[in-house]
Amino acid sequence: xxxxxxxxxxxxxxxxxxxxxxxxxxxxxxxxxxxxxxxxxxxxxxxxxxxxxxxxxxxxxxxxxxxxxxxxxxxxxxxxxxxxxxxxxxxxxxxxxxxxxxxxxxxxxxxxxxxxxxxxxxxxxxxxxxxxxxxxxxxxxxxxxxxxxxxxxxxxxxxxxxxxxxxxxxxxxxxxxxxxxxxxxxxxxxxxxxxxxxxxxxxxxxxxxxxxxxxxxxxxxxxxxxxxxxxxxxxxxxxxxxxxxxxxxxxxxxxxxxxxxxxxxxxxxxxxxxxxxx
Numbered sequence: 001x002x003x004x005x006x007x008x009x010x011x012x013x014x015x016x017x018x019x020x021x022x023x024x025x026x027x028x029x030x031x032x033x034x035x036x037x038x039x040x041x042x043x044x045x046x047x048x049x050x051x052x053x054x055x056x057x058x059x060x061x062x063x064x065x066x067x068x069x070x071x072x073x074x075x076x077x078x079x080x081x082x083x084x085x086x087x088x089x090x091x092x093x094x095x096x097x098x099x100x101x102x103x104x105x106x107x108x109x110x111x112x113x114x115x116x117x118x119x120x121x122x123x124x125x126x127x128x129x130x131x132x133x134x135x136x137x138x139x140x141x142x143x144x145x146x147x148x149x150x151x152x153x154x155x156x157x158x159x160x161x162x163x164x165x166x167x168x169x170x171x172x173x174x175x176x177x178x179x180x181x182x183x184x185x186x187x188x189x190x191x192x193x194x195x196x197x198x199x200x201x202x203x204x205x206x207x208x209x210x211x212x213x214x215x216x217x218x219x220x221x222x223x224x225x226x227x228x229x230x231x232x233x234x235x236x237x238x239x240x241x242x243x244x245x246x247x248x249x250x251x252x253x254x255x256x257x258x259x260x261x262x263x264x265x266x267x268x269x270x271x272x273x274x275x276x277x278x
Contacts, residue, residue, distance in 0.1 A: 065246060072254060073247035080236060084255050087232030088263075090150050090225060091218040094157025099211050101162045106169030112181070113173055113199065115191070130163025135221050139230040153230030157218050165214055172206035173199065209271050216267040220260055233259075 105123060107113045114120040139156030146152050176199065184198040226234020233252060240249040 065244075068246040069250045071247060072250035073245075074251055076248065077251065080233065080252055080255055083226075083231075083233040083236050084259055086150050087222045087226070087234065088219060088259065090153040090157060090230070090232055091215060091222045094154045094222075095161055095211065095215040095218050097154070097158040098161035098165050098214070101158070102165035102169050103207070105162070105166040106173055107195065107199075109166060110170040110173035112176065112178065113195070127163045127166050130159055131167065132163075133160060135160040135218075136224050136228050139225045140228045143229045148229045148231070150231040153222060153225040153232060156225060156230060157222060161214055161218060165210065168210045168214075169203075169207055172203050172210065175206075176202050205274055208274055212267045212270055212274075216263055219263045223256055 105127065108115065109120050109123050109127065111117075111120070135156045137156075138159045139153050142152035142155040146155070180198040180202060181194060184194045189197065222232055223234045223237070226232040226236070227238045229235070233256060237249070237252050237256075240246075240252060
C-alpha cells in the first residue's frame with residue numbers, strides 16, 4: 001500500500017541553513033582575527049629583535065653580577081637616605097600639585113557637572129595629551145627648562161599625573177547619582193553650593209582613593225626620574241650601574257624596596273580605612 005510522504009518543513013530548513021552559514025561566518029571571522037593576531041605578534045618579535053640566544057649567552061655575566069651584589073656597602077647610607085627622601089618628596093609635591101589642578105579640570109570635563117560641553121571636549125583632548133606623555137619625558141623637558149634637580153621631577157610628575165587624575169576624577173563624578181544634585185539645585189543653589197553640598201560629600205571617598213593610588217604609583221616612577229637628571233635616588237642608581245659598583249647598587253636597591261613596600265602598605269591601609277569609614 002502506497003503511503004503519502006509529509007511535505008518538507010521549508011521554514012525549518014531555511015533556519016538550519018541560516019545557522020550553518022552564520023556558524024561558517026563566525027568561524028571565518030575568528031580565523032581571520034586569529035591569523036592577524038599571530039602575524040602582529042611575529043612582526044613585533046622581529047621588530048623588538050627578541051633573541052633567546054643572546055639572552056642565553058649573557059646569563060653567565062648576569063650570574064657574575066648577582067654574586068658580586070653581596071654584601072651591601074653601607075658607607076654612603078646617609079647620602080642615600082637623603083636621596084631617597086628627595087625621591088619621596090618629588091612624588092608627594094607632584095601628586096598634591098596634580099590633585100589641586102585635576103579637581104577643577106574634572107568638574108569641567110565631567111558630563112554631569114560641566115558648564116560647557118564644547119569646553120569639556122577641548123579639555124578632554126588636553127588631558128589625553130598629558131596622560132599620553134610619560135613622566136620621564138616631561139621631566140626631561142623640564143630639566144632643559146629649569147635645570148637639573150628635583151624641581152624638574154616635581155613638574156614632570158605634576159603634568160603627567162594631572163592628566164590621569166583629572167580623567168579618573170571625572171569618571172567618579174559621572175558615576176554619582178543625580179538625585180542629590182538635582183535636589184540641591186531645586187532649592188536655587190548655584191554651582192558652588194551644589195558642589196559643596198551634593199557633589200563633594202558623595203565624591204570625596206572615590207577622589208581620595210584615586211589620589212592615594214596615584215601617589216603610590218608616583219613614588220615608584222620618581223625613582224626613574226633621577227636617571228634623566230631630576231635628582232633623587234635614581235641618580236645614585238645610575239652612577240652605581242655605570243661604575244659597576246655592585247655593593248653600592250645593592251644598598252640602593254634595598255632602600256628602594258623598603259621605601260616602595262612601606263608606601264604600598266601605607267596606601268593600602270589608608271584606602272581600607274577610607275572604605276570602612278564610608
